[in-house]
Amino acid sequence: MEHQSPLRDGEERRDCAVPEDARAAQRDGEPGVELLHLAGLVSEDERAGSEDSRQPRKRRAPRDSARPELKDEGIQTRNNKKRKKNRNRSGKRKMVVRPNYFVGIQVSNPEVHRAVRGLQEKIVAAQPELRSTVIPTATLHVTLAVAHLPDPAHVARAAEVMKESLSVNRDLYNNPPVCLMFSGVKTFKNQVLFADIEGGESLLRIAGLAQALEESFEESGLVLPSRKSFQPHLTILKLSKDFGLKRKGILKITPSLYSDDRSMHFGQQVVRSVQLLSMNKPKDANGYYYCSHQEIFDVAGEESGDHSGCCEKPSLGKQPPPGVGGRRHLHSLAAVEGERRPATRAEDVVRMLLLVGAVSIGVAFLLRSFSAAK
Incomplete structure (x- = not known):
C-alpha cells in the first residue's frame, strides 16, 4: 500500500506523478531540472535560469592580455614588470654588479x-x-x-x-x-x-x-x-x-x-x-x-692645512653607546683601562649557581665511587 503524507488544513494534494517522457529523460541521464520541468513542477523561466547557471564560467583573462595594445606598443604593464624584473633578454636572472x-x-x-x-x-x-x-x-x-x-x-x-x-x-x-x-x-x-x-x-x-x-x-x-x-x-x-x-x-x-x-x-x-x-x-x-x-696636475700654490674648525673636531656621525669607544665594544667581563668592571648582581648569581653545580657533581661522583668500592 502506497504511503501518503497527511495534508494540512486547506492544502490540496498535488499530483506529482512523473509522466513517461520524464521517466525516459531520467533513463537517458538528463539533469534533474529537466525531470522537474517535464513533471510540471518547474516553470520555463526557472528551467532557462538553471541552464544558464550550468554553463561553464569563462576564466578571467590575465591583466596583461586584457590590454593587448600595450604589448604591441611595448609598454610595460604591472605583471610584465614583475616577470622582467632582474632578468635579461635570455630570461636568466641578472647578476647585480655593485661598484667598489x-x-x-x-x-x-x-x-x-x-x-x-x-x-x-x-x-x-x-x-x-x-x-x-x-x-x-x-x-x-x-x-x-x-x-x-x-x-x-x-x-x-x-x-x-x-x-x-x-x-x-x-x-x-x-x-x-x-x-x-x-x-x-x-x-x-x-x-x-x-x-x-x-x-x-x-x-x-x-x-x-x-x-x-x-x-x-x-x-x-x-x-x-x-x-x-x-x-x-x-x-x-x-x-x-x-x-x-x-x-x-x-x-x-x-x-x-x-x-x-x-x-x-x-x-x-x-x-x-x-x-x-x-x-x-x-x-x-x-x-x-x-x-x-x-x-x-701641475698647479701652483699651496692649500691651507688648518682643519681645526672641521676635520679635527669630534665627528658628527653616529655616536657609539655610552662606555664604548669608537668601534671597540665591551664584553661583560672585559677590562677597561686596566680596571675590571664591577660584577652585577645577576653575574654573581650565575657564578654561585655554577659553583654549586660543580660541587654537587663532585659529591655525587665521590658517593658513587664509595658505593662501588663496598
Whole structure:
C-alpha cells in the first residue's frame, strides 16, 4: 500500500506523478531540472535560469592580455614588470654588479669643510635623528665615475687607463687650473643633500674629463655599473647611510631644515689631482678614502692645512653607546683601562649557581665511587 503524507488544513494534494517522457529523460541521464520541468513542477523561466547557471564560467583573462595594445606598443604593464624584473633578454636572472671603486676629485679646502660642517651641525641640532646621515668632512669629494674592479689586476688596468686618458689633455687641467665653486643647496629627491657647483668653463672641463674617463674605461673592458647623466656635486647628507631611519618614519630630508641656506656659498676647490679611490678598504690616517692611484696636475700654490674648525673636531656621525669607544665594544667581563668592571648582581648569581653545580657533581661522583668500592 502506497504511503501518503497527511495534508494540512486547506492544502490540496498535488499530483506529482512523473509522466513517461520524464521517466525516459531520467533513463537517458538528463539533469534533474529537466525531470522537474517535464513533471510540471518547474516553470520555463526557472528551467532557462538553471541552464544558464550550468554553463561553464569563462576564466578571467590575465591583466596583461586584457590590454593587448600595450604589448604591441611595448609598454610595460604591472605583471610584465614583475616577470622582467632582474632578468635579461635570455630570461636568466641578472647578476647585480655593485661598484667598489670610483674616480674622484678630493675636496680638501678647509674653507669648504668649515662651511659644510656648519650646515651639518645646524641640521643635526634641528633633527638629531639625522646625525647618522652626515658625511664626514675628511671624505668630501666630487665623483667623476664609478667602476667594479674585482681584483688587483683590474685595479692596475684602471690606473693605466687613467694615466693614458689624462696624459693626452693634461695641459687642459694645468693652465689655467680648474677651480670648482660650490654654491647653493639642493637635493636628489630629498634623499641626498648636496652643495651644487656653479656652471662655467671649469665645470665644462670637469664634465669633459668625466666623459673621457668613462669612455676609456669601457674601451678597456672595465665594468661601469651605472651610466647616469653626469651631475657633479658635493654630498652633505645621505639618508641611505642609515636604513634604520625608515623604521623611525624618517623617509626624506625635510626642506624646512635647509630652506634658509638654499643660496649658501661654501667656497672653492682648486683641482690638484684625480684619484682612483676604494669604497671598501679602510680609510687612511686622515680619514680619507684609500687611494690606489693618483694623477697629479701641475698647479701652483699651496692649500691651507688648518682643519681645526672641521676635520679635527669630534665627528658628527653616529655616536657609539655610552662606555664604548669608537668601534671597540665591551664584553661583560672585559677590562677597561686596566680596571675590571664591577660584577652585577645577576653575574654573581650565575657564578654561585655554577659553583654549586660543580660541587654537587663532585659529591655525587665521590658517593658513587664509595658505593662501588663496598
